[in-house]
Amino acid sequence: MDMKATKKKLGMKERYRILTRDLGWEPGYQSKKAIFPYVEYEGIKVHDWDKWEDPFRLTMDAYWKYQAEKERKFYAIIDAHAQNNGHLNLTDARYLSALKIFLQAISPGEYAAHKGFARIGREFPGVGTQVACQMQAIDEIRHAQTQIHAMSNYNRYYDGFHAFADARDRIWYTSVARSFFDDAMSAGPFEFMIAIGFSFEYVLTNLLFVPFMSGAAYNGDMATVTFGFSAQSDEARHMTLGLECIKFMLEQDPDNLPIVQGWIDKWFWRGFRVLGLVSTMMDYMLPKRVMSWREAWEIYGVENGGALFRDLARYGIRPPKGWDDAEQAIDHMSHQFMLGLYQWSFGTAFHSWIPSDDDMAWLSAKYPDTFDRYYRPRWAHIKKLKAAGTPFKNYGLARLCQCCQLPCVFTEPGDPTLTCHRETVYKGEKYQFCSDGCKDIFEHEPEKYIQAWLPMPALFSELGGDVAAWMDWVSLRDGADNGDYDGSRDQRHFDEWRGLATSNL
């Protein structure tokens, strides 16, 4: 046989099919049910896994090659950043609050996504789907590690980073992100995919990474820009996986539509609440700002999300139920969060501050309908209290939403003067919520959400309300990690070191 003459020239798609999908087989010695035990209980019907469309056809040789190139670039910049005191290139050390929140709340989420994708990379019966999920699993541990490595050098010089692993499990605000990822991981494989692959990656991570990382570049933080954009290059694959997966579910069986729609409604709202923290990072924590949260929402929420849901309309999908409430909240949320963070800053392992006159001028230009009317007066009041030597501190117990775990600081849709508060009674217990969206989610799965670990009640039941003991327990160093940036160690160090670095005195 003349091998050369008979050998077929394979196209990319066929080659990928052979190198990936053809590796699997119909089991004969064990049942599919025994091998893939979790794939049916959510009610999603799949008739033909071969109909799955592979988003990017990466084989391992290409994966290793391109990822290694990304890694080389990343660590070269991180090393240079550490060697050259790159932290002194920041516009201002206030900015670090955003990174502290990121490391305590978001990086652990990357790790959770790593574990979750490993699980579904095993539990889905289709080889193409499995491989795409496995690549995401290994990418996500990359993200957790590159973030820790990028922030390691900041930890050596600044407060608030040192106890991120303790904060992840114990401090109050991280449970917003923790409960989000725990919620997804405790769901079945298809819901996990909608939660992380679709809602979080496709609809929301652009909001997290793109404008925020551009902001990092603008503020001289090359370490973060590098991990951000480097991670985001993987996200392009992940987002596409999320979108392919949702189309696959919808194409496989019409009965899947209501289940998928329910998950989109749920996970859009869960994700929107988690990303609420990003609004504050963008509007308040970047000393030099690229765009407001409102502007980012217009591009990545309204325009891009809108295009996505118009595309999915052919399957009968409508935009998420909470979309209009979200739209109404956009002009308020960053201000409401920052006011909350400032009043509870005794209990945060990052600093907050009263925005300067320049900051407030920017905020009123970006939020002409809301800032001067609702929020400037509150900042003015807080500023007056501080000037009088009686700074505004709230040691009271924040009422946390049973679902998203944020303090109930948001206002009613349609009435920004009234705090939104919902409650429901389940099996004789009363549960509190920040919004209709969160209450609906609870009522759909009460047995899940009554298990939620609420960090503030824990302070009282386990530590008897002893704030100092609580600080020890969460590894928060009072007077260093927490409180107002103005007068903090971080501020003093940054100003001193920058002075040393830029002058000869």
Place this chain on the structure above:
Amino acid sequence: MQIDLRTVSIQPQRNAFDHLVRRFGDKPASRYQEGSYDIQAAENLHYRPTWDPEQQLYDAGITRIVMRDWYALKDPRQFYYSTYTLTRARQQDTTEANFAFVESRGLADRLAPELREAVLRLLVPLRHAAWGANQNNTFICGYGFGTTFTQPCMYHAMDSLGIAQYLSRLGMLLGDVDALDAGKAAWLDGPAWQPLRRYVEDCMVVRDPFELFVAQNAALDGLLYPLVYGRIVDDELSARGASAVAMLTQFMAEWFDETRKWVDAVLKTAAAESDHNREVLQGWMAHWSDRAAAALVPVVELVLGADADEAVAAHIAAFKARIHKTGIPF
């Protein structure tokens, strides 16, 4: 910005993250330590899995192995994503060069037909076994406890996928797409492959992550790799004139040498933890290595014929000696 020599007075405030100082003392931490220790959520997990409410989200209790500290299962290679990826990218360059060398010189076409047939008959169905290794290591990573133990399993899973893909390319280079189809048919129905396929499928229903680690990474791979890539490809087939094939499987041979050090380290630490662990490991090791040896005999026969029993017996002895050194005599 001009940074002058006074940077010496810009003093670090601390050496490392708190959790690493607690583990390793007050000194700068390595990137492996930063990227591996205590990065899995440990407390205050919010909800029970709906897929198995008996379990916790991260549950050390789903295996019979008991560790006071799961992070003791350190990877001696200290692989985190970056070092792992850079290592594999370098090896991939070599493998690519090897494939190009064999292809450009038409070395595959120069193999004697019966030799080429023997190679295809043995190696092509193994791409499915490698896929099984991918499935099982993905499982261990997903459900195992503690990052030092689980992250190398994700790397191992991706390596197994890479190996399955190298074997597929080898099949296409020496044969054609038809060779892959024939290999799959043999995997599904050929009598020589059924014990091995049964072994792999039986592993896929083991849901104790550590038992699966023993069954796949220690027992099966510990016999399969030295037998197939060492005894058969490097020794037997090269002697018969198929050294070009050894170039195409160089990655597998090197990979096994590298990864067995990690497997041994994990076994050694787990066995040294307690008599209970040692006994559990002995039981698993005896059970799975017996089955693996029996499953491999007909596969080895495909090339070695009547010499298969002796070859397998020799490798069982070597395997037992290796595992004995980890403190698990069986």
Place this chain on the structure above:
Amino acid sequence: MSTVFIALQANEETRPIIDAIEIDNPQAVVNRQPAMVKIDAPGRLVVRRETIEAQLGRAYDLQELQINLITLSGNVDEDEDTLTLSWNE
């Protein structure tokens, strides 16, 4: 019509890629932001290997895009020669 987009890191490697995208997509709008270039196009955007190769002066594998890609939007269809982003409406 809905907008599709692709965003790339702003560096020397992406300059010829961005040029190629502009050549193949006259309707595209190039936005230069800190450290990033975002290219928007109404409905559809095509990245062609051959055009990139002409700009680069060397062979180019479209999967190399992965290295400098930041994000994208739209349904993805990729083969050896093109990467297409589109919305169905």
